[in-house]
Amino acid sequence: MIKTQGKILIVDDDNDILLTGKIILKKYFSEIQTCNKVEKIPELLKNEQIDIVLLDMNFTTGATSGKEGLYWLQKIRKDFPNCSVIMSTAYADVDIAVEALKKGATDFIVKPWSKQKLVATLHSAMQLASSKKTIKNLEAKQDTLLKDLTILKTDFIGQSSAMKLIFNQIKKVAKTDANVLILGENGTGKELVAQSIHKNSYRFEQPLIKVDLGSIPETLFESELFGHVKGAYTDARTDRAGKFEIASGGSLFLDEIGILPISMQSKLLSVIQDEEFYRLGSNKKIKTDIRLICATNILYDELSTENRFRQDLLYRINTIIIHLPPLRERKDDIPLLSEYFIRKYAKKYKKAGAKLSKEAIKKLQQYNWPGNIRELEHLIEHSLIMCENTLLKAEDILINTAKINKTNDDLLNLEQIEKKAINKALIKVAGNLSEAAKILGIGRTTLYRKLEKYGS
Numbered sequence: 001m002i003k004t005q006g007k008i009l010i011v012d013d014d015n016d017i018l019l020t021g022k023i024i025l026k027k028y029f030s031e032i033q034t035c036n037k038v039e040k041i042p043e044l045l046k047n048e049q050i051d052i053v054l055l056d057m058n059f060t061t062g063a064t065s066g067k068e069g070l071y072w073l074q075k076i077r078k079d080f081p082n083c084s085v086i087m088s089t090a091y092a093d094v095d096i097a098v099e100a101l102k103k104g105a106t107d108f109i110v111k112p113w114s115k116q117k118l119v120a121t122l123h124s125a126m127q128l129a130s131s132k133k134t135i136k137n138l139e140a141k142q143d144t145l146l147k148d149l150t151i152l153k154t155d156f157i158g159q160s161s162a163m164k165l166i167f168n169q170i171k172k173v174a175k176t177d178a179n180v181l182i183l184g185e186n187g188t189g190k191e192l193v194a195q196s197i198h199k200n201s202y203r204f205e206q207p208l209i210k211v212d213l214g215s216i217p218e219t220l221f222e223s224e225l226f227g228h229v230k231g232a233y234t235d236a237r238t239d240r241a242g243k244f245e246i247a248s249g250g251s252l253f254l255d256e257i258g259i260l261p262i263s264m265q266s267k268l269l270s271v272i273q274d275e276e277f278y279r280l281g282s283n284k285k286i287k288t289d290i291r292l293i294c295a296t297n298i299l300y301d302e303l304s305t306e307n308r309f310r311q312d313l314l315y316r317i318n319t320i321i322i323h324l325p326p327l328r329e330r331k332d333d334i335p336l337l338s339e340y341f342i343r344k345y346a347k348k349y350k351k352a353g354a355k356l357s358k359e360a361i362k363k364l365q366q367y368n369w370p371g372n373i374r375e376l377e378h379l380i381e382h383s384l385i386m387c388e389n390t391l392l393k394a395e396d397i398l399i400n401t402a403k404i405n406k407t408n409d410d411l412l413n414l415e416q417i418e419k420k421a422i423n424k425a426l427i428k429v430a431g432n433l434s435e436a437a438k439i440l441g442i443g444r445t446t447l448y449r450k451l452e453k454y455g456s
Contacts, residue, residue, distance in 0.1 A: 003027075003028060003029055003030045004028060004029050004030065004123060004126050005029075005030045006029060006030060006031070006051040006052065006126045006129070006130070007029075007030070007031040007032075007033065007048065007049060007050050007051050007052075008025060008029055008031065008032050008033070008050075008051065008052045008053075008054060008122060008126075009033045009034070009035060009041075009044060009045075009048075009050045009052070009053045009054070010022065010025075010032065010033070010034045010035070010054045011034075011035045011036075011038055011041060011053060011054065011055050011056060011072075012034075012036065012054075012056040012088070013036055013037075013038070013056065013059045014036075014056075015036055017056075017111070018034040018035075018036060019034075020113075021034070021054065021113070021118075022034055024113075024115055024118060024119070025118070025119070025122065028119050028122075028123070029122065029126070033048070033050070038056075038059050038068070038072055041053070041072060041075075041076065042075070042079065045076065045079070045080045045083060046080075046282070046283065047283045047284070048284070049284045049285075050080075050083055051083065051084065051126060051129050051130075052083070052084045052085070052086060052106075052122060052125050052126060052129060053076060053083060053084070053085045053086070054086050054088055054109075054122070055069055055072060055073060055076075055085055055086065055087055055088060056069060056088050056089065057069030057070075057087055057088065057089035057096065057100075058089065065096075066087075066089060066096040066099075066100070069087055069089065069100070070096075070099065070100060070103060073085050073087065073100060073103055073104060073105055074103055074104070077103070077104040079230075081239075082132075082133065082239075084106040084125050084128065084129045084132075085104065085105050085106060086105065086106055086107045086108070086109060086121060086122070086125055087100045087105045087107075087108045087109070088108075088109050088110075088111055088113075089110065089111060090110070090111040090112075106125045106128060106129075107121050107124070107125055109121050156189065156192045156193070156195070156196045157333065157336055157337055157340055158330065158333045158336070158337075159332065159333060159336055160330040160331075160332040160333045161332075162325045162329060162330045163325075163330055163333060166193070166322065166324065166325075169320070169322050170193065170196050170197055170200065170322070171200070173197060173320045173322075174196070174197045174198075174199075174200035174201045175200070175201065175202065177201075177291050178319040178320050179272070179291075179292045179293070179294070179316065179317050179318070179319045179320070180194075180197060180292075180293045180294070180318075180319070180320045180321075180322060181257075181294050181295070181296070181317050181318035181320070181321050181322070182194060182293065182294070182295040182296075182321075182322045182324060183295075183296060183297075183298075183299075183300055183321060183322070183323050183324065184295070184297065184323065184324030184325070184326070185297055185324075185326050185372055186297050186371070186372065186374070186440075186441055186442060187327075187371050187372030187373055187374030187375060187441060188324045188325070188326055188327070188372045188373060189324060189372075189373055190255070190295040190297075190324055191210065191253070191255065191295070193295075193322060193324060194208065194210075194251075194253040194293045194295065195208060197251070197293060198250070198251040198253075198291070198293070201251065201291065203249065203250050203251055203291055206247075206249040206250030206251075207246070207247060207250040207251075208247075208250055208251045208252075208253060209243050209246055209247040209250065209251070209252050209253065210253045210255060211224065211225065211243050211252070211253065211254050211255065212255045212256060212443060213254060213255060213256045213257060213259055213260055213443070213445070214255070214256040214259055214442060214443015214444065214445045214446040215443045215444065215445070216445075217445075218261055218264075218445075221260075221261065221264045222264065222267065222280050223236070223240070223242065223280050224242060224243060225242050225243055225244055225264075225267075225268070226242040226244055226245075226267075226271075226277050226278065226279055226280060227239075227240050227241045227242030227244075227245055227279040227280065227286075228240055228242075228279050228280035228281055228282075229279050229280070229281040229282045230281075231281060232279070232280045232281025232282075233280070233281070236280075236281065239279070241279075242277075242279065244271060244277055244286075244288045244290060245279075245286055245288060247288075247290045248287075248288045248289050248290055249289055249290075250290065250291070251290060251291040251292075251293055252290040252291070252292055252293070253293045253294075253295070254292070254293070254294045254295070255294075255295050256295070256296060256297070256442075256443055256445075256446055257294040257295065257296050257317065258296035258297070258298035258303050258308075258309065259296075259443070259445050259446055259449055260309075262310070265309065265310045265313050266310065266313075268313060269310065269312060269313040269316060271288065272292065272313075272316050272317070273316070275287060275288055275289065276288065292317060294317045294318075297442075297446075300321070326369070326372055327369040327372045327373055327375075327376065328368045328369050331365050334361065334364050334365050334376070335361050335365075337373060337376060337377075338356055338361060338364055338376065338380060339355070339356065341376065341377050341380040341381065342354055342355060342356060342380060342384065342392070345380060345381045345384050345385075346384065346390075349384060349385060351384060351390060352390075353390045354384060354387075354390045354391075354392065355390065355391060355392070356391075356392050357391055357392060357393045357394065359393060359394040360392050360393055360394045360396065360397050362394070363394045363397050363399065364376070364379075364397060364399075367399050370417050370421070371441070374441055379397065379398065379399065382398065383396050383397050383398055386398070418450065421440060422436070422440065422447070422450060422451070425439045425440050433447055433448070
């Protein structure tokens, strides 16, 4: 006989009842636990993954009113809403049964139990609990997907030799479940690589959940990744699933992994190794099945320094490393990318037939693109809006001409470029760090780190 999966807690002050219930039910259900002290219920439900409580109605000698059972029923339903409760009593009182059902009981069974009736009632309750759990998980996923699901909203474009190598790597790694670390400067398309890997994997029917670690305050990292239970901290008013739970079955994309605090790195390592975790404020283990994809703009040598990133975690997340080249190293792709963005924004701004002249494309290829593809897209959109004609000429491409035709040596010092960009952004927004981060296209935490690095 295949046992129904799930844990049942029988609560009764009669030890003979508890023994009888355990003997009957252990043949049909995977886990049976008993308790003869009703006041232990909160502790048991907090520390165990109980699916159903079979709860007696009376615990005081001589009591027949059922008030004690109704009190604990309400408490369980309030504090542990995911747990189903079946009421049990030796007194077949219809009024008590109706009141118990009104207060949230799943069902009602009269003692002495009929074996067939008891097993059938609990089977039905377990199926209902399983259905509710599935619906709740789907609702949690839908809620998250509506807010931050990474939608495959643009094609991954390229025809240069550098990009052909990337496409070949994606093709090889996508069909495996190997963890992938994507390295590349801001704006190079790391998120598109993650999307492409997921889209071509066997998990493609499940969600790809993105977590921008740079946008999460350090105090909320654990709650965001692993979820929390009601009361775990001041503002935790309800239970909430974390990204590891919501992404289970699919892929989890951790962007800006390089800024993950050391304190959280050990917890992430534990989840990757054990494939299980705890919600904040809970002792209940939750299994997870995710394909992990991480990305960072930090150089690998810098990331691998001992005091910045745990080496054991780094080995876990970089089974495969994909180095995404900056746009200045794949200028053969600029015409293709530019045409894609022209079509995209011509449709958006109702400028049918818009296109780039040969001189405009040549001008684009002379620039070294410190902001990479993100900067190219922004420039194309801006130029198209400002141009009065459908043919964009070189003079319509509003690049700072002082930056065109610079030698590679002039642009090798990326730190200087980055420092200047940060300073200009801060000046533009009068020192507002949040606004500066938006302009630069990076997370606020990343901006803080860079300011500390450059002593700004």
